[in-house]
Amino acid sequence: MTKRFKLLLLLGTCCFGWAESPKPLNPQIQAIVSQISSDHIAETQQKLETFQTRNIFSATDDPVHGVGAAREWIAAQFKSYNPKLEVSFDKHRLAKQGRAFSNVEIWNVVAVLKGTSQPQEQVLVSGHYDTINLTYKQNEKGQRELDGPGTAAAIAPGVTDDGSGTAAVLELARVLSQYQFRKTIVFIAFAAEEYGLFGSGLYAQDAAARHDHIEALFNNDIIGSNVTGNGETSNRYVNVFSEDPNDSPSRQVARYMKSAAERYQPGFEINLVFRHDRFGRGGDHSPFAALGFAAIRVTTPMENFSNQHTATDTFANTAPKYTALVTKATAAGIAELASAPHAPQIKTPPPTEGRAFASPLTRGSGYDAVMSWQNDSPEADLAGYAVVMRKTTSPTWEREIFVGNVNRFTLENVNIDEVVLGVKAVDKDGNESLVTAFTTPPYQQRKIETY
Numbered sequence: 001m002t003k004r005f006k007l008l009l010l011l012g013t014c015c016f017g018w019a020e021s022p023k024p025l026n027p028q029i030q031a032i033v034s035q036i037s038s039d040h041i042a043e044t045q046q047k048l049e050t051f052q053t054r055n056i057f058s059a060t061d062d063p064v065h066g067v068g069a070a071r072e073w074i075a076a077q078f079k080s081y082n083p084k085l086e087v088s089f090d091k092h093r094l095a096k097q098g099r100a101f102s103n104v105e106i107w108n109v110v111a112v113l114k115g116t117s118q119p120q121e122q123v124l125v126s127g128h129y130d131t132i133n134l135t136y137k138q139n140e141k142g143q144r145e146l147d148g149p150g151t152a153a154a155i156a157p158g159v160t161d162d163g164s165g166t167a168a169v170l171e172l173a174r175v176l177s178q179y180q181f182r183k184t185i186v187f188i189a190f191a192a193e194e195y196g197l198f199g200s201g202l203y204a205q206d207a208a209a210r211h212d213h214i215e216a217l218f219n220n221d222i223i224g225s226n227v228t229g230n231g232e233t234s235n236r237y238v239n240v241f242s243e244d245p246n247d248s249p250s251r252q253v254a255r256y257m258k259s260a261a262e263r264y265q266p267g268f269e270i271n272l273v274f275r276h277d278r279f280g281r282g283g284d285h286s287p288f289a290a291l292g293f294a295a296i297r298v299t300t301p302m303e304n305f306s307n308q309h310t311a312t313d314t315f316a317n318t319a320p321k322y323t324a325l326v327t328k329a330t331a332a333g334i335a336e337l338a339s340a341p342h343a344p345q346i347k348t349p350p351p352t353e354g355r356a357f358a359s360p361l362t363r364g365s366g367y368d369a370v371m372s373w374q375n376d377s378p379e380a381d382l383a384g385y386a387v388v389m390r391k392t393t394s395p396t397w398e399r400e401i402f403v404g405n406v407n408r409f410t411l412e413n414v415n416i417d418e419v420v421l422g423v424k425a426v427d428k429d430g431n432e433s434l435v436t437a438f439t440t441p442p443y444q445q446r447k448i449e450t451y
């Protein structure tokens with residue numbers, strides 16, 4: 001094992017250049033990260049608090065309070081940043097179900113920054129603007145149950161949950177809309193998260209029906225607090241959740257964000273959590289992941305549960321400077337991904353006679369890693385591909401080799417059973433795509449005939 005890695009390290013440094021050297025930084029992404037402002041995020045959070053509640057059942061006809069005023073204000077903010085942003089309400093008629101105690105119209109607020117050369121490819125970034133202050137009553141049987149109208153009427157400032165994510169989405173739209181990207185970036189403030197991920201679920205269902213080409217969703221939910229209820233505090237890292245298996249498309253997005261964020265904002269760690277979300281809790285990335293889109297959740301490790309879903313989730317109990325650090329990390333991830341070529345494809349041919357399956361990754365003559373991949377529509381500015389490798393137990397890619405503009409590459413004397421291999425596309429400016437990994441399909445038990 002060690003010998004093989006040494007060999008590869010040699011290969012990487014002697015023959016293929018930039019494998020071990022620090023990657024150059026894209027000045028546009030550096031500028032974007034530096035322009036994310038904690039003052040602006042704080043202003044947005046303070047404004048969101050003034051609506052008193054953004055509960056989906058709150059007032060829609062009051063000019064200054066309730067969900068109606070809040071969504072109009074969010075849309076107006078998007079519009080004020082740049083006329084290039086196409087702003088709309090994504091409206092749905094949600095039927096009574098689950099926590100939703102009666103029919104209600106819900107509006108996601110969407111701002112689209114059209115991509116220049118590959119507008120059909122989309123990078124999504126989201127938070128949810130709706131809030132809840134859970135209010136309970138006793139039912140006839142003397143059991144505690146959610147009081148629907150009481151909850152709808154209660155003050156629910158939701159400055160951290162998820163005014164912080166909403167402020168991040170607005171700040172990202174403000175800064176990124178001053179630039180151009182290859183791919184389309186969609187900024188979304190979801191509705192009805194608190195009642196069961198309804199706004200995101202309906203958006204994701206429509207996106208799947210439209211066959212939207214969503215490369216990734218970066219969902220920011222609860223990125224506002226930096227002190228826990230038991231007195232721990234940290235401004236040094238954020239948790240990024242991604243679903244299993246270990247080389248799922250969502251997991252590649254999480255690794256991608258870590259790589260981009262830590263290069264553009266050194267000292268602020270992306271703590272990868274290999275789990276779809278926190279125990280027993282959900283978020284707006286989940287419907288996307290369930291429908292086959294790559295989606296991650298960005299969330300603070302420093303939660304204060306006594307403020308969550310109560311009247312004390314206020315500006316006084318949030319930390320805009322921490323939210324700005326997280327927003328900068330997200331900015332690096334989405335700006336790099338929206339600038340990068342699309343990922344190559346790895347296609348496993350259908351089963352053929354005499355073999356279980358023909359693999360795009362083989363041992364070649366016996367002891368090598370022979371990889372092949374496809375690219376149905378290579379970009380004009382594509383420089384080529386980089387092959388990446390890690391131990392199966394390593395969280396992030398450990399080795400990288402630029403292999404040129406080829407669709408097949410052999411790493412000699414690499415035992416494919418010991419490592420995970422992947423491939424990504426790189427353009428002439430050094431922007432890198434998501435990694436497509438070589439994976440093994442799960443073993444399928446077939447019916448065994450006996451006599």
Ligand SMILES: [Zn+2]
Nearest residue numbers: 161162221222
């Ligand atoms: Zn939330």
